[in-house]
Amino acid sequence: MGTSRGAAGARRPGGRTARVREKVLEAVGPLLVEYGFDGLTVDAVAARSGVHRATVYRRWRDVGGLLADALDAAGDDGWSPPDTGSLEGDLRALNGEVQEALTEEPSVALAMIAASFRSEEAARSLRRFWEERYDRCVAIVDRAVARGELEPPVEARKLVVSSTSPVYHHRVLLHAAPGPELPAEAARAAVLAARAGAFRSPPGAPSGRRSADQPAAAAGPGT
Secondary structure, eight states: OOOOOOTGGGSOOOTHHHHHHHHHHHHHHHHHHHHHHHHOOHHHHHHHHTOOHHHHHHHHOSHHHHHHHHHHHHHSSOOOOOOOSSHHHHHHHHHHHHHHHHHSSSOHHHHHHHHHTTOHHHHHHHHHHHHHHHHHHHHHHHHHHHHTSSOSOBOHHHHHHHHHHHHHIIIIISOOOOOTTHHHHHHHHHHHHHHTTTTBOOTTOOTTOOOTTSOOOSSOSOO
16 A cells, blocks of 8 residues: 655646646745644635646645645755765754754744644655655765775764754754754764764665664754
């Protein structure tokens, strides 16, 4: 049994279809920020986007479908993790990007995280989004290993999660504004732990390996 990714998220349309999708999805984030999950409706998205409500209902069905497709579209970008020339620099820059996304006003990232607790379809898409982001971040650790900063094998996913998690913890769980020093402090702590062998993986495992008992990340970079 499979799970649906939402009507529009199942394909990558072109031409007029792509323009309609773009207009609709551009309306989702601002409306979610303005009115919250309870105030986000298909009718409101149709009115804001200028797309006929029948078209929106036919293609996205409901709010869950709209949120899921908006998240799928967000993942179709050219984002790549920072490359500063050092592991600590890369993680510090990555943490800075995460903190900026969570503290900007208004924060669509925070609104999407909150909405994912109300919509199972949005939660699945958000998980896919972060999984893919973490897959891209494996390059940070691969580069560090190639430079000789870390001794392989290293579980890259765990290392990156350990670096970004404090930023999410402060903003999402504590509802506090992270201080400007947090990205650097969290990156430094993760690097020290990595050098001490905290993220060593079993011999023969790829650097991006996630152990079987480790759940998918609850928060991720480049949101």
